[in-house]
Amino acid sequence: MPELPEVEVVRRGLEQHAVGARVTAVEVLHVRPVRRDPRGPEGFADALVGRTLTAARRRGKYLWLPLDGGDALLAHLGMSGQMLVQPPGAPAERHLRVRFALERPGAEPTELRFVDQRMFGGLAVSAGGAELPAEVAHIARDPLDPLFDDDAFVARVRRRAVGIKRQLLDQTLVSGIGNIYADEALWRTRLHGDRPGERLRAAQVRELLAHVRDVMTDALAEGGTSFDALYVDVNGQSGYFDRSLRAYGQEGRPCQRCGTPIRRVAFANRSSFFCPVCQPVPRRPRATRRIDPPRPR
Numbered sequence: 001m002p003e004l005p006e007v008e009v010v011r012r013g014l015e016q017h018a019v020g021a022r023v024t025a026v027e028v029l030h031v032r033p034v035r036r037d038p039r040g041p042e043g044f045a046d047a048l049v050g051r052t053l054t055a056a057r058r059r060g061k062y063l064w065l066p067l068d069g070g071d072a073l074l075a076h077l078g079m080s081g082q083m084l085v086q087p088p089g090a091p092a093e094r095h096l097r098v099r100f101a102l103e104r105p106g107a108e109p110t111e112l113r114f115v116d117q118r119m120f121g122g123l124a125v126s127a128g129g130a131e132l133p134a135e136v137a138h139i140a141r142d143p144l145d146p147l148f149d150d151d152a153f154v155a156r157v158r159r160r161a162v163g164i165k166r167q168l169l170d171q172t173l174v175s176g177i178g179n180i181y182a183d184e185a186l187w188r189t190r191l192h193g194d195r196p197g198e199r200l201r202a203a204q205v206r207e208l209l210a211h212v213r214d215v216m217t218d219a220l221a222e223g224g225t226s227f228d229a230l231y232v233d234v235n236g237q238s239g240y241f242d243r244s245l246r247a248y249g250q251e252g253r254p255c256q257r258c259g260t261p262i263r264r265v266a267f268a269n270r271s272s273f274f275c276p277v278c279q280p281v282p283r284r285p286r287a288t289r290r291i292d293p294p295r296p297r
Contacts, residue, residue: 002077004142004176005219005241007061010083014065015056017085018112021102022052033097033116036135037124047125048073048100059132060139060175066130074133075114078121084113098123142176143213154205157197164200164208165193165272177212180248181219183273185211187247192279193272199282218244247273
């Protein structure tokens, strides 16, 4: 699934190629991607035709394009969603689901295409959602957001007995961090993902947060992480941060710090990758022996 760096790469592409354009036509080729819009496919299209895309914004893994008038086109890429900018005459992609015809002053007409092989992603028009769609208001800010509250994050992590990786993936606590970048940041911090938050020092949580920012910034510089053709930017180009991964997907390869083979374990229907030497499995706290009071004679 695309994570924050991949979604941010797409947002930047939309900002460059789609913002300022007027939607002249919308063609819904499959109903599933607009299933969350209560207007239905025809109502979805009618709500967009004639509107101008005024910005490109993101909260965690959600994208939205504010429209003139205060509404927004909300998008989630799901597992395989792509937002592609194409010339009108380009051949249709095999998994093309929704097509938007765009016109910008002084520029050639273009098309914005939503392509989704697995169709876990989706589009909807969010009424009044230009600043922040109500549909994503429950999603926390991400670590690259200038308004992200480091102190509040550290305090919440250290109040919970939940393992630190599960906390990194909790989108109500911090958004945008998925399995790949959680594993990479934990490797850089030398923390095992099962370490309970309540057993971490504040300095450790701050160091982890710094590494989260660093790894996502590094990924952004390389266009994100592409393991296959499902994730691409708006021009159809793949990212290449997969070449820089140190933990995720490296099972059996030597840790680049100590040489120990990277280990993979099952984690919440996914996998976790870590170095068993640099990131030792946390010890379980000793059970307290129960001593019953003496019985009265």
